[in-house]
Amino acid sequence: MIPIEYYFVISTLMLFIGVYGFITRPNMLAMLMSLELILNAVNINFAVFNRYLYADQLEGMFFSLFSIGIAAAETAVAIAIIINVFRHEKKIETNEVKNLKY
């Protein structure tokens, strides 16, 4: 039997590694990847809570399920925007894409 805390350690580490990446990455695609890490960590937590604490119900699992679906949608739109920005600016570095700021 694996204690529930082990899962929490893994998911917490994953979440904050994702936060670190989101803050430091200089490239929009890489930032998006960090975002995926964060979402993934949350999904794990939902599933773990569901399985360990309310084993006879399915809310946590479904929440993860929908979350994955929404993550897919969000990624698709985000990548479309990034590609569009790239087409206009020829770059996707966060520091250099400034036209949308002003």
Add this chain to the structure above:
Amino acid sequence: MQSYIIIISILILALPLLNFLVLGLADSRFSHKTAGTIGTFGLSIVAILSYITAFNYFFDFGKIDGVYQKFTQSVEWLRFSDTLHIDLGILLDPISVMMLVVISTVSLMVHIYSLGYMKGERGFQRYYAFLSLFTFSMLGLVVATNIFQMYIFWELVGVSSFLLIGFYYTKPSAVKAAKKAFIVTRFADLGFLIGILILSYFTNTFDFGALTDPNGSIIGNPASATFMGFSVLSWATLLIFMGGAGKSAMLPLHIWLPDAMEGPTPVSALIHAATMVVAGVYLVARLFPLYFFVTPDVLTVVAYIGAATSLFAAVVACTQTDIKRVLAFSTISQIAYMMVALGVSGFGGHDGLGYMSSMFHLFTHAFFKALLFLGAGAVIHAVHSNEMGDMGGLRKYLPITHITFLIACLSIAGIPPFSGFFSKDEILVAAFHHDKILFACQYLVAGLTAFYMFRLYFGIFWGKETHYHHTPHEGGVAMSAPLIFLGLLTLVTGFVPFHDLITTNGVSFAAHIDWAIAIPSILVGVAGIAVATVMYKKPSDIPNKVATAFNGFYVATKNKFYFDEIYLFVTKKIIFNCISTPIAWFDRHIVDGFMDFQAFWSNMLSSNIRYLQSGRVQQYVWVFTASAIVIAALVIF
């Protein structure tokens, strides 16, 4: 009857304005030929309309019961109070109609002449646009119905003069001269404006008709308020005269006119000899009843300033070597002559001889002085120099110019039967009956005038035989025709019966030549010519000997009595150093410093808080996460 004349007058004003707009806004799109044709054609129509107006006015409807009437047609423009309002309109009376003729004639001649003189110049179209603008403003000035409308056109005239003096704007001296002319006349106009404001405040009107009606309430019951021992109306008329003195280059505001010769020569002929510079005389003439009845002391001031100016300018003209400058000083002197005539004039009938002769001299002077300038232009065109030293013996090469120039010289010297003799003689008569000192002064000036004009004439057309790089030649029909036409005018204008047409009260009076005064004046003119002939007809060393004999005086004269230097000293040393510099310091360090201080703080503050809105998502995320952690930590512990 009257209405169609008003329409014609409006057309007279509108055509040059239209010309200006067409030429000025067309962005050099016309060829030189088209631009010149448009300008000249418009002006010839204006001239014809002016002649129609003048003919109809003087010989048809102007005279009612033996008195020339003032016809006014105006619309209200700005209303300050029930009585005080500014109108825009057209006033036809003997002097304005006479000025219409003078301006349109000289302007037309200059337009034609410029076709030849300015041929191939850069900015040809701009030149014609400015000429049209000037003509428009000058015509507007003379037909103004009220003093404020006159002031508006007065400034417009100043601007167009500025533009035309600075026509060769790549030449630093021209730019300087334009600035000088503008600043000096503008300074004088400040007095004019204050005068207008004082006058309108105490009389409650701007209208010339009300201001100058000898039986009206303003002249009947002048405002009795005084300021520093003089009545306010004296101050007002004196300040208004200051404006006139600035435009007409009276002492001590004359310094801009000689420098204004940097402009193209036809411009000098039109603006700085025939029309604009007599605006001051016209202004005093326009307000003459006010000056005479209400503030006769100011009229005396006018007379003495005029006399001093005419003597001063005549003396200076004797030593100048730049032919246009000689003519410029001659112009100053002659305009001052007109001022003297106004100053010594009385009102009504034969007493108003000075007024009449002043206008007469204005009329004749406009033509022969324009002729002199255009002749000088032809000489400059042929020799490519303004200096008398570069000329000599030109009579063989420029016969037409020579003859017309001689006519003009004889006219200004007061030799009968040329036009200058008649008008100058009337002025001398008027001065003689009024004030013997002024008469003596003007008599002397008459002699000096003959001397310096013939010094100029001999210097150009006789004197030493100069060797020219290429043979000088006449400038073609466009330049010769105006010379000939003006020469003819100079011959005949003396016989215009001015005492029938232009008088102080509109009633004709009989005037005849007073031979007791005329013969001495002819003699002094002839004497001047004779001295000039001896000294300058053949190359000789008499001029140098004379110059050495009066060394100090000669140098002072040559330097125009150091007026420019005095002005420079006063402005640069006293005003700039003692007043402007501390004020500038105050402005720069205290006023600007305060603003800079505010700007500095807002700048610093914003550069610090701008990180709140940097637009960097990652920074936002960092702040968001850190805050979330801090808040969570606060809640937990």
Add this chain to the structure above:
Amino acid sequence: MEITANQIIFFILSAIIVVCSVFAVTERKILRAATHLLFVLLATAGLYFLLNYHFLAAVQISVYVGGILILFVFSIFLTSQVGSEMPAVKLSRKIAGLVVSISGAALCLFVLLTQNYPGAQEISEGEIDMTEIGQALMGVDEFQYLLPFEAISVLLLACIIAAILVARKK
């Protein structure tokens, strides 16, 4: 305490997740970062298997690995030159990120680990019946999810249209 096979697998998966996550956010070649992300996502699917959520694991693999990651790889090919490296991260920013992440992780772990989980049960063996999942998705009663299911399908449709609209050539 005896170590079960499950635990061994769990530790292996955890090691993969942590190490690959770190590489995924620090690797300067973006394609490699994407590969590391792939391993993280696969290991996460492994965790779901361990939890006996087989359906969830399948979805994780098919959507995340099969869909999103492929999208990433395509967009990387579209926007970056192969082999190009991202610029190095400034030290100040690294430190800022580390401070926030470590303090946040410390706080979360503190909360999670000091908490008592009274109801924690043994994981029941055997996977959840697919019929049950299907009925839960298609039902409208309590603990049934037709409404969110429909909402998410509309959302996905909207995203498809939006993605086409945003990314198409003018």
